[in-house]
Amino acid sequence: MRCATRWTRGGWIHERRRTLQEQAVTAPLLEVERLQVTLSGQAIIRDISFAVAAGEKVALVGESGSGKTVTALSLLRLFHGAQVQGHAWFGEGAERRDLLALGERQLRAVRGDEIALIFQEPMTALNPLMPVGAQIAEVLQLKRAATRKAAAEGAVELLARTGLDRPAARAAVYPHQLSGGQRQRAMIAMALACNPKLLLADEPTTALDASLRMQILDLLQRLQQETGMAILMITHDLNLVRRFADRVAVMQKGRLVEQGAVEGIFASPRDPYTQRLLASKPRRRLDDAAAASGPPVLQVQRLQAAYPAALPGLAGWFRKGRFVALRDASLAVQPGRTLGVIGESGSGKSTLAQAVLALLPSRQVSGDIRVAGREWQFRSRVDRPLRRRIQVVFQDPFSSLSPRQTVGDIVGEGLKIHFPELSAQQREQRVINGLADVGLTGQQFAHLLARYPHEFSGGQRQRIALARALVVNPEVLVLDEPTSALDVTIQQQILALLQRLQQEHGLSYLLITHDVEVVWAMAHDVIVLKDGDIVESGSATAVLHHPRHAYTRTLLDAAGADF
Amino acid sequence: MAATAPVSPVADAQVAPPARGRPANPWRRAWQQFRRSRLGYWSLIVFVVLFVLSLGAEVLSNDRPLVVHYNGQTYFPLLKTYPETVFGGDFETETDYLDPYIRHQFSMDGNWAIYPPNPYGSQTINYFASEPNPSAPGRENLLGTDDRGRDLLAQLIYGFRISILFALALTTVGVLLGIVTGAIQGFFGGKTDLAFQRFIEVWSAMPELYLLIIFSAILSPSLGLLLALLSLFGWMGLSDYVRAEFLRNRKLDYVKSARAMGVPNRQIIWRHILPNSMVPVVTFLPFRMSGAILALTSLDFLGLGVPPGTPSLGELLSQGKNNVDAWWISLSTFGVLVLTLLLLTFMGDALRDALDPRRVDP
Numbered sequence: 001m002r003c004a005t006r007w008t009r010g011g012w013i014h015e016r017r018r019t020l021q022e023q024a025v026t027a028p029l030l031e032v033e034r035l036q037v038t039l040s041g042q043a044i045i046r047d048i049s050f051a052v053a054a055g056e057k058v059a060l061v062g063e064s065g066s067g068k069t070v071t072a073l074s075l076l077r078l079f080h081g082a083q084v085q086g087h088a089w090f091g092e093g094a095e096r097r098d099l100l101a102l103g104e105r106q107l108r109a110v111r112g113d114e115i116a117l118i119f120q121e122p123m124t125a126l127n128p129l130m131p132v133g134a135q136i137a138e139v140l141q142l143k144r145a146a147t148r149k150a151a152a153e154g155a156v157e158l159l160a161r162t163g164l165d166r167p168a169a170r171a172a173v174y175p176h177q178l179s180g181g182q183r184q185r186a187m188i189a190m191a192l193a194c195n196p197k198l199l200l201a202d203e204p205t206t207a208l209d210a211s212l213r214m215q216i217l218d219l220l221q222r223l224q225q226e227t228g229m230a231i232l233m234i235t236h237d238l239n240l241v242r243r244f245a246d247r248v249a250v251m252q253k254g255r256l257v258e259q260g261a262v263e264g265i266f267a268s269p270r271d272p273y274t275q276r277l278l279a280s281k282p283r284r285r286l287d288d289a290a291a292a293s294g295p296p297v298l299q300v301q302r303l304q305a306a307y308p309a310a311l312p313g314l315a316g317w318f319r320k321g322r323f324v325a326l327r328d329a330s331l332a333v334q335p336g337r338t339l340g341v342i343g344e345s346g347s348g349k350s351t352l353a354q355a356v357l358a359l360l361p362s363r364q365v366s367g368d369i370r371v372a373g374r375e376w377q378f379r380s381r382v383d384r385p386l387r388r389r390i391q392v393v394f395q396d397p398f399s400s401l402s403p404r405q406t407v408g409d410i411v412g413e414g415l416k417i418h419f420p421e422l423s424a425q426q427r428e429q430r431v432i433n434g435l436a437d438v439g440l441t442g443q444q445f446a447h448l449l450a451r452y453p454h455e456f457s458g459g460q461r462q463r464i465a466l467a468r469a470l471v472v473n474p475e476v477l478v479l480d481e482p483t484s485a486l487d488v489t490i491q492q493q494i495l496a497l498l499q500r501l502q503q504e505h506g507l508s509y510l511l512i513t514h515d516v517e518v519v520w521a522m523a524h525d526v527i528v529l530k531d532g533d534i535v536e537s538g539s540a541t542a543v544l545h546h547p548r549h550a551y552t553r554t555l556l557d558a559a560g561a562d563f
Numbered sequence: 564m565a566a567t568a569p570v571s572p573v574a575d576a577q578v579a580p581p582a583r584g585r586p587a588n589p590w591r592r593a594w595q596q597f598r599r600s601r602l603g604y605w606s607l608i609v610f611v612v613l614f615v616l617s618l619g620a621e622v623l624s625n626d627r628p629l630v631v632h633y634n635g636q637t638y639f640p641l642l643k644t645y646p647e648t649v650f651g652g653d654f655e656t657e658t659d660y661l662d663p664y665i666r667h668q669f670s671m672d673g674n675w676a677i678y679p680p681n682p683y684g685s686q687t688i689n690y691f692a693s694e695p696n697p698s699a700p701g702r703e704n705l706l707g708t709d710d711r712g713r714d715l716l717a718q719l720i721y722g723f724r725i726s727i728l729f730a731l732a733l734t735t736v737g738v739l740l741g742i743v744t745g746a747i748q749g750f751f752g753g754k755t756d757l758a759f760q761r762f763i764e765v766w767s768a769m770p771e772l773y774l775l776i777i778f779s780a781i782l783s784p785s786l787g788l789l790l791a792l793l794s795l796f797g798w799m800g801l802s803d804y805v806r807a808e809f810l811r812n813r814k815l816d817y818v819k820s821a822r823a824m825g826v827p828n829r830q831i832i833w834r835h836i837l838p839n840s841m842v843p844v845v846t847f848l849p850f851r852m853s854g855a856i857l858a859l860t861s862l863d864f865l866g867l868g869v870p871p872g873t874p875s876l877g878e879l880l881s882q883g884k885n886n887v888d889a890w891w892i893s894l895s896t897f898g899v900l901v902l903t904l905l906l907l908t909f910m911g912d913a914l915r916d917a918l919d920p921r922r923v924d925p
Contacts, residue, residue, distance in 0.1 A: 357823045380827060387825035400816035404589050404838040413834075414824045452589060468820065 027089075027096070029054040029230050030075075030198055035086035035100075037067070037074050037254075044082070045070055048256045050249050052198065052230050054092065059233045059241040059262075061277070062251035063487035064458075068234045071251070072200045075099055076111050090115070090198070113143055116191035120203035122183035126175040132186045133159065133171025139193040158189040161226075163219055180345075181212035188219065195227060202234045209344035210514065210558035217244055236487065238278065239559070242266060250274045280488040282495050282521030286338075295373060296332035297475045297508045298356060298390065303329040303367035305351045305360060325351040327532045329367075333476060338502065338509040340523025340540065342516060342555060347529040349512045353480045356510065357392055358383060372475060388418045391469035395481035397461035401453040407464055408449030411435060414472040434471035438463040438497060459490035463497070470501065479511045483518060495521055516559040520544055528552050596917035603913020606906040613906075617724035624681035624717040627660050631669065631676040661691060681705065683714035685721035685874035697889040707891040709882050715892060719899050721874035726903070729786060730855035736794040737851060738844060741801030742837075748802070749809020749840075750832055756806070763799050771796050775867050784870045793858060801847060808840035842918045849911035853904045860900065876900060 028051035037045035045067045052058045062068045073079040075088050076099070088099040090110070099110065111117075119125040127135055136155035140146040146154060152171075159167035162185040175183055184204060191199060201220065205213040217240065224231055233245060241248050242262060249259035250271065258271040269275045309323035310316050326348040333339045343349040354360050356369055362378035369376055371390045377383055391414075394400040401410055411431045415422060422430070428449070435441070435448065440463055442448045453461055462482065469477060482498070483491040495518065501507060511522050519526055520540065527537040528549065536549040547553045598604050616623065627640040633650055640660065647658045651668050658665060661682065669676040683689065683704070689712050692698050696712040706715040748756045775792055782788055812818060813836060821831050862868035863877020876896055883893025 354819075359819055359822055380825070384825040387823060390823075392820060392823045394816040394820065396816060400820055402817040402835050402839060405834070406588075413821070413826065417825055454589075465820070468824075472824070 027092075028052060029056075029090065029092065030232070031087075031089040032071075032075070033087040033089070035071065035074070035084070035088065037070055037079065038083040038085070039081065043254065045074070045254045048086075048251075048254075050256060050259055052232055054197065054230055055224070055228045057224060057231045057233065057244060057246045059235060059245035059248045060251060061235060061238065061241055061248055063236055063277075063489065065253070066251040067254040068251050069202055072117075072202060072232065072234055075200070076115060076117070077104075077107060078111075078117075092197075112139065112196070113194045114196055115198045115200060116194065116196035117200045117202065118184070118187045118191050118204050120206050122180070122187040122207075123175060125187060126183060128175055131172050131174055132178065136171075136186070136190045136193055139190055143194050154193070155189070158192055159186065161192065161223070162186070162189045163215075164189075180208050181216065184208060184212075184216055185219065188216075188223070192223065192227070195229075197229055199224075199229055199231045200234070201231060203236070204233070205240065206235070206237070210516070211344065211554050213240070214558045220244070238488070250277065276489060280492045282492060282517045284521050285496075285499055286522075286524060294335050297335050297372055298331075298333040298510060299368075299370045299373075300332070300356060301330045301368040303352070303355055303365065303369060305348070305355050305365050307364060325532055326355065329529075329534055331527055331534070331537070333508045333510050334525075335475070335508055336502070336506045337524040338511055338522050340519035340526045341510065341512045341529060342514065342519050342526060342552075343512075343529035344514055344555075346531070348532040349514075349529050350480060352529070353392065353478050353510070353512050357390060357478060384417070388414075388472045389474055390476045390478065391472065391474040392478040392480065393462070393465050393469055393482050396485050397458045397465060398453075398485075400465050401461055403453055405452075406449060407435070407451050407453070410453070410464060411468045411471055414468060418472045430471060431467075434467040435464070437470065437501070438467045440464065440467070457490075458486050459494060462486065462494055466494075466497070466501075470505070470507075473505075474507070476508045476510060479509055479513075481513050482511070484513065484515060491518075498522065516544070516555055528555070593917045597913050600913035600916060602909045603916075606909035606913070610903075610906045610910065613723070614727055617720055617727065620720045620724055621679075623679055624683060624685075624714075624720050625679045626682060626684040626687040628669075628676040628678045628682075631674075633669065633674050633676075635673070661687070661689070663691060681714065681716050681720075683717040685713070685717050686872060687714060687717065688712040689714060697886055697892060699889075700891050706895050707889070709879065709892055710886050710889070715879075715895060718874045718879060719876070719895060722876040722879060722896075723899055723903065725786075725869070725874060726856045726859055726876055727852075729790065729859050730852045732790055733793055733797060733855040733858075734848065734851045736790070737797035737855075738801060738848070740794065740798035742805050742844060744798060745802040745805025746809055746832055746837065746840075749806040750813055750828070750836065752810065752813070756810075763802070767796070767799050769796070775862065779867050784868070786869055786873070789859070789862065789868060793855070797851075797855075801844065801851070804843040804847070805840055808843060809836055812836045812839050846911070846915045846918055849907040849914060853907040853911075856900075856903060856907075 030052040032051065033049050035045055035048040036043060048071060050058070050060075060068045060071065070079055070082075074082060074084045077084065084100055086100060089096055090099050091097055091114070099107065102110070126132065130138075133152065133155040136158055137146075137148075137151035140151040140154045141148065144151075156167045156171050159170055164170050164182060164185050170178070170182070170186070175186070178186060184207075188204075199220075204220070205216050208216060220231060220233075221244065223229075233240075235241060245262050247260065248262050248265050250257050250265070250273065252273045258265060258269065258274045265274065266278065269278055303326060304324065305326040306322045306324045308320040311319065311321040315321075329348075329352060331339060331341075341349050341352060351360070355365050356371075358369070358376040358378060362376075371386050374386055376386065408428070408431055411434055412427055415427045415430055419427075419430075431449065432442070440448060440460065445451060453464065456464065479498070483494050486494060498509070499522065502509060509522065511519065513519055523540045525538065526540045526543040528535050528543065528551065530551050536543055536547065536552050543552065544556065547556055621641060622629065625641065629639070629641050631638040631640055631650075638645060638649070640658070644657050646652075647654045647656060647665070650658055650665055652658065652662075652665065660666075660676075660678075666676075668674065689698075689704060689708055692703060692708065692712060694701075696708055697710045698704060698708045698712075700707040700715075704714045704716070706719070708714055709718065744759065748759045771792075775789075778788065778792060818831060818835055821835050826835070859868060859875075860877040860880065863875040864881045865877075866881070868877055869875050876899065879892060879896040880900075883889070883896060886892060
């Protein structure tokens with residue numbers, strides 16, 4: 001089957017002449033009835049029913065593992081190796097048919113033509129070896145039998161519709177030459193190629209920075225109004241749902257726990273899980289007066305970090321360029337307080353974390369970094385005592401624990417190095433205490449110390465990483481996006497744990513994040529990083545309530561949060 | 564937290580994993596996965612049994628009896644050399660236990676001798692064969708003899724043993740060299756890596772076969788020389804894999820955490836990166852073994868391999884080529900080689916599946 005609209009040299013002819021009145025009368029565009037997905041004997045989706053009307057924006061919300069992506073993919077039978085039961089009625093009038101009963105050939109005609117997909121990570125969804133325009137043109141040629149030339153022109157036109165500047169030039173470049181936001185626009189352009197009736201958007205903005213997130217969302221909003229297509233958005237982000245969707249369906253562990261109009265659900269959630277999800281907002285529980293007594297535990301002055309980078313063209317053959325990731329940064333972390341560093345990707349915030357931990361080679365850093373008054377020497381033996389005082393927790397709980405070490409080894413390693421005088425029993429006792437401190441006990445998990453990281457969930461792994469850092473009694477803890485890989489409810493638990501540990505142990509945190517809400521919940525003081533420069537700094541209340549720099553205001557707007 | 568069901572600040576929403584006995588170590592899980600592949604598991608068992616049997620080849624196939632009881636005394640010819648005069652012969656030389664006269668002596672009153680199941684050594688020439696050499700399989704020589712009258716079964720057993728031992732040695736040396744060089748390149752990266760990579764490119768361009776021919780012309784051929792020469796070139800493929808794993812792993816957060824903890828470099832390599840870089844090494848072990856067996860066989864076939872007088876599958880193959888009408892030589896040697904290589908390949912396949920990170924554990 002070809003696309004429902006015809007492609008001509010002149011542009012689009014929309015054959016869909018539906019009035020609003022008609023819309024209201026007709027049955028929903030997509031009606032999912034008792035969907036059940038079984039994977040190797042285990043039901044991962046149980047008995048789900050929902051509907052999407054033509055031109056409606058519906059959000060499917062849930063945490064990771066709730067089955068929201070599986071639901072969307074199994075509608076188009078793109079989830080391989082699973083048994084799908086139930087019905088998914090799709091289409092209008094006479095075209096209405098059960099997607100789950102269609103043959104593979106018929107289904108292929110539906111995919112792309114009537115239902116289009118966009119994914120979270122456009123870099124992996126686009127072919128890296130093909131110019132963006134050619135990929136879109138290919139769809140037009142394949143699905144609409146456009147001529148080569150018309151297809152190429154159509155691709156440029158589609159890119160222009162997604163708000164990409166200089167679309168003709170962009171069409172000729174490869175995906176890696178585009179930024180994340182531009183790639184996502186190209187993906188959307190490709191999805192629009194056939195003027196679909198339904199767009200399945202699987203976490204379309206999750207990989208993007210907050211300010212871009214809003215732009216993409218606005219774009220989808222605008223395109224939806226222009227074309228009248230329906231959008232089924234899969235997301236974990238409640239702010240996004242509130243801004244974007246007409247109706248929302250909440251999923252938990254393969255079940256649909258609640259659905260309804262967005263205002264209704266947000267105003268008065270009935271299901272306890274929805275209530276918990278909505279309540280999972282980081283909360284500021286800080287002792288603002290936490291006295292800044294004594295000298296700063298971490299002091300950075302005029303820090304500059306630069307990487308060697310390839311020069312374009314012939315020059316790159318003979319010498320290397322320099323990419324300055326961080327310029328003239330000065331900051332201080334007071335004892336018992338938290339300094340929040342906000343910045344988007346590429347702002348140099350992770351470089352800052354690595355620099356204060358002396359993980360960058362000394363030739364790449366200049367400036368003065370002092371931990372508890374002592375400067376890094378960049379000699380492993382000399383620096384070792386200093387390393388005990390400053391520890392780190394990274395973002396990704398899956399790569400931050402060695403998969404082939406036991407929990408006992410992971411947490412105990414620091415003790416072996418910094419407290420070699422401990423006996424094996426004393427060390428084990430400290431490891432057990434450290435794990436109990438972050439909420440992991442032997443009662444919960446038999447053989448806790450002998451377990452391997454893969455047996456734990458993301459939040460539990462993050463607790464293990466925290467225990468590893470805390471077991472050597474550091475004074476400063478660098479938290480590099482400690483919660484961004486976690487689900488909202490877990491995120492809140494980890495933040496609460498961090499707050500408790502700070503109060504109990506008098507720890508100082510250098511909290512690096514892109515999430516304004518997390519900073520608000522955790523930080524006493526804030527600095528804002530943009531492209532390697534500190535553009536604003538001050539107390540959290542001052543910066544977040546009365547932002548002076550335009551960039552800070554954009555960030556706060558994008559987060560859509562009210563403090 | 565709002566007025567909802569209170570969430571304990573400690574326990575994550577996820578359920579604690581079931582506590583069933585001691586948690587499985589990743590290598591143990593791989594082993595369980597390996598056992599699940601029937602073909603690979605049985606190949607391993609058959610291979611190990613064959614290898615252990617071949618290690619005891621002297622008891623299975625030998626031209627000396629295991630025990631001799633002669634004139635009221637017990638002799639152990641397997642362990643000790645006795646002159647023929649001991650058993651009533653005429654000469655002071657070592658006894659030829661296959662001599663019909665000696666056999667006759669052993670069958671006299673009160674005397675007995677226990678011969679191995681196959682009463683020939685790898686180099687024993689059957690002077691008493693009833694057929695001209697090479698003689699066809701029969702009651703005397705179960706798989707016949709080669710063109711010099713040596714028992715084929717005996718040669719296959721000893722040849723198999725040498726092939727496997729040689730392959731084990733070559734694999735061990737190659738793996739150790741590959742891991743060390745790969746680890747150095749991958750961990751330190753940068754200029755070290757660059758220099759090493761160029762060296763590997765130059766080194767791998769050396770014509771290995773010519774070097775072998777030249778060296779076997781200068782020095783007297785021996786297994787040790789062969790091992791050394793093949794080891795010089797055998798490490799490069801693996802080194803690349805280990806290097807790639809190290810390059811990937813050293814960027815991961817758990818290595819950064821270890822560095823932030825002040826763990827010394829050699830411990831980071833040894834305890835953190837190496838265990839996580841072993842998958843390609845282990846996966847390739849059986850394939851490296853079969854490669855080594857093939858290398859030895861083909862060099863022997865060309866006459867560049869083991870010194871004359873050493874039982875070797877390659878030499879048997881070349882005999883088979885020279886005596887095409889003696890089908891039993893080429894066919895049985897071919898059979899042994901095919902069986903060995905198949906077993907190793909099946910094991911390798913099962914191992915690769917067992918260590919595949921994309922595989923989901925049921």
